[in-house]
Amino acid sequence: MGLYLAIFKNEEEINGLEVGTYEYFGIFRDCIYEFIENSSNWGDICPTIMNHSDCDGKWESKECVEMMFELKKVKKTFQKQAPNKKVIDQKKELIDLYQIKILNLYDCFIDVDGENLIDRLIELCKDAIDNDLDIIFQ
Structure with a gap:
């Protein structure tokens, strides 16, 4: 089972993002903790991402x-940051399929369509803000 994030307006999906497994999203947040919040408590620096149920x-x-x-x-x-083998292993098949060049940790995070996960999350946020709608966890 995977994590799907979507924006709906009147029952119609405006934008959606299939993140991947819940484990993968957990690794994403673990990396945020390690490289951004490492000297503070979980969620002190990135509370919106870190403190929400996954x-x-x-x-x-x-x-x-x-x-x-x-x-x-x-x-x-x-x-x-350097690429992370644990992250790469989670999406190895997709990385190979889409021939994604992994140069850093940012490149390691992709959605199920081979697009950068962070950029897609930013896009999803922009759509939510522009339409004054929520991002729903499914």
């Missing part, structure tokens, strides 16, 4: 504004 609920559109700032910080930080 399997239920929603991010309200107003939370997406803060999450975009957090994701931009994550992107900048991950681009300076």
Whole structure:
């Protein structure tokens, strides 16, 4: 079972993102903790991403504004970190299929379509903000 994030307007999906397994999303957050929050408590620096349940609920559109700032910080930080074998192993087949060049930790995180996970999350936040809609966890 995987994590799917979506924005709906009147029962119609505006945008959706299939993250992958819950374990993969957990590894994403573990890396945020290790490289961004390592000297603080879980969720002190990126509370919108880190403190939300990974399997239920929603991010309200107003939370997406803060999450975009957090994701931009994550992107900048991950681009300076070495690739992570554990992350690569989670998506090895997709990385090979889409011939993705992994140069840093940022490149390691992809969605099920081979697109960068962080960029797709930023895009999803923008759509939620622009339409004043929530991102729903499914």
